[in-house]
Amino acid sequence: MSTMQNTDSSKKWLHVLALWAGAILMIVLLPLLLRSSFMLSMASEMGIMIIFALSYNMLLGQGGMLSFGHAVYFGMGGFIAMHALNFINAGVLFLPLEIVPLIGGLGGLFFGIIFGYVSTRRAGTPFALISLGIGELIAASSLMLPSFFGGEEGISGDRMAEITLTPFGFGQQIEVYYLIAFWMLVSIGLMYLLTQTPLGRMANAVRDNPERTPFVGYNTHIVRTIQLSLAAFFAGIAGGLFAINYEIVTSEIVGAIPSANVLMMTYIGGTGYFFGPILGAILITIMELMLANITHAWVLYYGLMFVAMILWAPGGLAGLIMMHKQLWQGRVLSGVLKAYAVIAGPVIILFLGCMTLIEINYHLSLSIKPEDPLHIFGIEFYAQSIWPWVISIVLSIGGLVLFQRSRRIVSRAWQTAGMQLKQKDSGS
Amino acid sequence: MIEFLVFSLLNSLLYGMLLFMLSSGLTLIFSMMGVLNFAHASFYMLGAYFAYQISVFVGFWPGLIIAPLLIGAIGALVERFGLRTVHKSGHVAELLFTVGLAFLIEEAVILIWGRNAADYRIPELLDSPLFTLWATDFSMYRGFMLLIAVIMFIGLYLVLTRTRIGLIIQAALTHPEGVSALGHNVPGVFMLVFGGGCALAGLAGVIGGNFFITDPGMARMLGPIVFVVVVVGGMGSLTGAFVASLLLGAIQTFAVGLEYSLTDLFMLFGVSLSFQEGILKDLFRIQIAHTGPILPYLFMVFMLIFRPKGLMGTRET
Numbered sequence: 001m002s003t004m005q006n007t008d009s010s011k012k013w014l015h016v017l018a019l020w021a022g023a024i025l026m027i028v029l030l031p032l033l034l035r036s037s038f039m040l041s042m043a044s045e046m047g048i049m050i051i052f053a054l055s056y057n058m059l060l061g062q063g064g065m066l067s068f069g070h071a072v073y074f075g076m077g078g079f080i081a082m083h084a085l086n087f088i089n090a091g092v093l094f095l096p097l098e099i100v101p102l103i104g105g106l107g108g109l110f111f112g113i114i115f116g117y118v119s120t121r122r123a124g125t126p127f128a129l130i131s132l133g134i135g136e137l138i139a140a141s142s143l144m145l146p147s148f149f150g151g152e153e154g155i156s157g158d159r160m161a162e163i164t165l166t167p168f169g170f171g172q173q174i175e176v177y178y179l180i181a182f183w184m185l186v187s188i189g190l191m192y193l194l195t196q197t198p199l200g201r202m203a204n205a206v207r208d209n210p211e212r213t214p215f216v217g218y219n220t221h222i223v224r225t226i227q228l229s230l231a232a233f234f235a236g237i238a239g240g241l242f243a244i245n246y247e248i249v250t251s252e253i254v255g256a257i258p259s260a261n262v263l264m265m266t267y268i269g270g271t272g273y274f275f276g277p278i279l280g281a282i283l284i285t286i287m288e289l290m291l292a293n294i295t296h297a298w299v300l301y302y303g304l305m306f307v308a309m310i311l312w313a314p315g316g317l318a319g320l321i322m323m324h325k326q327l328w329q330g331r332v333l334s335g336v337l338k339a340y341a342v343i344a345g346p347v348i349i350l351f352l353g354c355m356t357l358i359e360i361n362y363h364l365s366l367s368i369k370p371e372d373p374l375h376i377f378g379i380e381f382y383a384q385s386i387w388p389w390v391i392s393i394v395l396s397i398g399g400l401v402l403f404q405r406s407r408r409i410v411s412r413a414w415q416t417a418g419m420q421l422k423q424k425d426s427g428s
Numbered sequence: 429m430i431e432f433l434v435f436s437l438l439n440s441l442l443y444g445m446l447l448f449m450l451s452s453g454l455t456l457i458f459s460m461m462g463v464l465n466f467a468h469a470s471f472y473m474l475g476a477y478f479a480y481q482i483s484v485f486v487g488f489w490p491g492l493i494i495a496p497l498l499i500g501a502i503g504a505l506v507e508r509f510g511l512r513t514v515h516k517s518g519h520v521a522e523l524l525f526t527v528g529l530a531f532l533i534e535e536a537v538i539l540i541w542g543r544n545a546a547d548y549r550i551p552e553l554l555d556s557p558l559f560t561l562w563a564t565d566f567s568m569y570r571g572f573m574l575l576i577a578v579i580m581f582i583g584l585y586l587v588l589t590r591t592r593i594g595l596i597i598q599a600a601l602t603h604p605e606g607v608s609a610l611g612h613n614v615p616g617v618f619m620l621v622f623g624g625g626c627a628l629a630g631l632a633g634v635i636g637g638n639f640f641i642t643d644p645g646m647a648r649m650l651g652p653i654v655f656v657v658v659v660v661g662g663m664g665s666l667t668g669a670f671v672a673s674l675l676l677g678a679i680q681t682f683a684v685g686l687e688y689s690l691t692d693l694f695m696l697f698g699v700s701l702s703f704q705e706g707i708l709k710d711l712f713r714i715q716i717a718h719t720g721p722i723l724p725y726l727f728m729v730f731m732l733i734f735r736p737k738g739l740m741g742t743r744e745t
Contacts, residue, residue: 066520118733125464126732128523129659133729136652140722144714256648260531267524300535307528311510314517358539365542 020189027181031174038289040173046285047180048241049262051187053269053277055234056262061271062195063227064207065120066128069135070235070262072115073108075254076138077236079149080107082243085157097161097170101183101240108236112229120224123210127224135259142251154250157243170244180241187234192274194230203227264306270316279317296362332420339413343406350399356392431562436681442570444677445577448670449632450650451657452584453625455669458658459601461618462519463511466526468629469651470533475499475630476637476646477541480548488551488638496631503626507619530647538644545643573635580631581670588666597621656728662738671739676724683720 034040052074059065081104087093088100095103119130142149149155159170168175194200205213206220206227213220243249252258261284269280284302291298313320327333356376363383364370373380374388381388454468475495482491506529514521550569557567588594596617600607608614640646657676661668731738 060520064520066523118729121733122736124519125462125523126736129464129655130729130732132652132655133725133732136725137722137729140725144718144722260527263524263527264531297535297539300532300539303528303531303535307525307532310517310521310525310528311513314514314521361539365539 024185027185031177037173040177042285042289044173044177044180044245045289046282047177047184048238048245049265049281049285050278051184051234051238051241052262053266053281054188054191054274055231055238056266057271057274057277058191058194058203058227058231058234060263060266061276062200062207063123063203063224063231065123065131065224065228066263067131067259068128068256068263069131069133069138069259070231071256071258072135072138072254073112073232073235074239074242074258074262075142075249075251076111077104077108077239078243078249078253079155079239080104080236081240082155082157082249083148085159085161085243086155088161088163089158094163096163096165097159097244098165098179098182100244101179101237104240104243105233105237108239109229109233112232112236113225116225116228116232120228121221123206123224135254135256139251139255142254149251149254150249151251154248156248159244159247176245180245183237183241187237188278191234195274199223199226264302268306268309268316270318270320272315273318273322276316276318279321283317295359296366297358300358327417327421330421330424332417332424335420336410336413336417339406339410342409343403346399346402346406348399349395350403353392353395353397353399356388357396360388360392435566437678438566438570440678440681441674442574442577442677443681444674445574445581446632446636447654447657447677448673449577449580450629450654451661451669451673452666453621453628454654455658455661455663455666456597456601456621457625459663459665460597460604460621461511461522462604463522463526464655464658465622465625466523466651467506467529467533468526468625469647469654470530471499471503471626471629472633472636472650473537473642473644473647474502474533475633476548476642477537477546477633478630479634479637480541480546480642483548492631492634495634496627499630499633500623500627504619504623506626507622511622512615530651534644534647541644543644545641546637548638548642550638569639573639576631576635580628584628584666593617593620653724656724659728660731660738665738668739676727679723679727680720683723689715 030043031040034043052070055073056067056070059067059070081100084093084095084100084103085097088095088097115134119127119134143151159176161170164170168178170176170179202213202218202223205216205218206223210220213223239249239253242253265280265284266277267280268284269278270276287298287302291301295301309316315323324333324336327336359374359376360383363374370383373382450468450472454465457463457465457468478495478498479488479491482494510525510529511522514525555567555569560566588598596607596612600612600614600617604614607617637646653676657669657672660676661670661672
């Protein structure tokens with residue numbers, strides 16, 4: 001029995017190791033595939049956002065704390081790292097550039113301990129509100145204290161420092177990319193290991209049942225404070241990398257918008273699994289950089305996606321993937337896939353209708369010359385004529401009706417698949 | 429000095445009453461359903477935009493009635509088809525749903541009316557001074573806003589204390605489970621209260637939008653302040669929300685007029701300090717007038733830390 005468990009757990013570790021080796025190989029080789037500098041900047045941004053979103057999930061997913069002010073730690077880390085960078089360049093501080101993100105992390109940790117201690121006495125709505133209040137406080141005072149936050153224009157610095165540990169000079173984006181990739185891997189590894197420690201487990205306990213946790217001898221307030229401080233540490237590292245990557249930090253990054261962004265990113269990725277926020281960060285960064293070039297309306301699509309996830313898929317992308325993985329392992333996925341093929345038509349019709357409607361409206365209200373023609377999938381038309389309106393409204397309503405009908409097919413397919421899974425379980 | 433005092437008092441009363449129009453609905457929803465509605469200020473914004481659109485077609489006065497009713501209907505629909513769906517996923521999901529909704533409403537407003545401020549004007553009839561004191565005008569529109577706010581206050585009081593549904597709402601404020609156990613249709617009451625609260629926020633938007641500004645940022649400006657009112661006032665207490673609204677109105681209005689800084693404070697004790705640079709120089713230069721935006725949040729954070737029940741709350745948030 002015990003040998004079987006041993007082989008099981010060693011198998012699991014082999015699996016994890018293989019996953020890590022694959023990830024590292026992919027990250028190292030990725031720049032060879034991404035020839036354009038745009039892609040490289042996107043990959044750098046993605047790395048920063050992955051750390052930020054994972055650190056947010058230490059609060060929301062693992063600790064059950066809904067924070068509306070996580071950008072405070074990201075931003076403070078960024079500002080402190082930027083000041084450190086400027087001190088290094090002025091010759092006051094002797095540190096290699098590679099360590100600067102860690103300074104940002106320590107800055108985040110410092111504020112995390114202070115704000116964490118005062119805000120985590122209770123979770124739930126009080127915590128959410130205190131985090132919102134602290135976020136607004138820092139955002140408002142960032143304009144009042146220009147010597148630290150740099151006022152309207154922010155603080156800029158030069159990342160090509162004298163002292164480095166590596167032969168890199170950090171003049172090129174690819175060198176910054178590898179720096180970000182290094183800190184990302186270290187942070188992901190540490191955050192994953194943290195979930196396996198007693199602290200990680202107690203954070204889950206505090207999330208699930210704060211009344212009973214004291215009975216096993218843990219102080220919920222202290223557990224939450226430590227969890228938040230560590231999350232703030234990793235957010236600070238992300239902020240430090242942000243400072244190095246962009247060489248400028250403005251007071252906007254401590255504000256409400258990045259706080260809301262990391263919340264939405266993490267939720268869309270899925271808070272229930274460790275890898276969820278990684279998916280969310282990758283997807284949203286791609287959307288932000290790609291869609292923003294194509295349409296004014298990308299923020300609306302982003303918001304619609306967030307609300308759709310809350311309504312229909314509270315587990316996020318990771319939850320969806322794991323649901324299907326279970327069916328796939330039980331070999332009952334085909335029925336569900338057939339139902340998806342049926343519902344795909346209505347979804348596409350509905351999406352096309354709504355998208356055209358949104359694009360026409362944005363064209364009318366926001367573009368410089370609404371009289372100009374509009375292009376969607378290579379079709380040229382004018383927003384002033386009535387036909388695009390009629391067609392898109394008909395598509396939307398028709399798609400919605402068909403969607404509601406075929407939804408039943410999907411839920412029935414899920415029920416059958418679940419039953420089949422149960423039968424197989426009891427049969428084996 | 430007396431002039432400053434009298435007009436600041438009048439303005440803070442006005443601002444406070446407007447805040448109460450928003451916070452009364454929010455506190456009712458929050459106390460009954462346990463959901464802090466992040467989209468509440470978005471309904472205020474929608475009220476202003478609807479009234480603007482109606483005023484373009486038929487003038488200001490019909491909008492005063494139609495816009496709040498429309499907003500109330502939208503609010504009831506949001507409760508019925510949105511919040512009730514996510515209710516099974518727990519409080520965090522409900523809270524996040526309202527956050528997403530606020531996000532979507534803001535984008536939808538930009539989508540329809542554009543990013544610039546709408547040209548929503550005060551009706552000409554009310555565009556003259558009501559009275560003049562020490563050469564400062566008090567406009568007729570301010571008087572009108574006060575009147576509407578007072579009518580709303582009395583109406584809300586009568587509904588809550590004199591009608592059957594009001595009594596059920598009051599009972600549900602403090603003992604939601606108990607009311608449900610007595611066989612009242614609590615989901616129906618929730619829908620009604622949610623719609624009603626949104627309609628009040630919409631009304632505040634109708635009369636506030638043309639007084640301040642009607643632009644897509646107005647919800648984000650006011651939203652957090654309304655939370656502060658609800659938290660400071662205390663859960664389950666309309667009186668608390670009223671007191672907190674007036675208090676915050678006063679704090680913000682008076683702070684704007686006071687141009688003292690820490691340097692002046694030390695001067696008072698005969699200590700003259702001056703810093704050449706750094707954080708201390710910034711800190712000593714800040715005037716009370718500039719701290720207006722952060723005072724409410726400071727107030728809220730300290731309240732939550734030291735007295736989570738709020739001023740007059742009956743239970744913890």
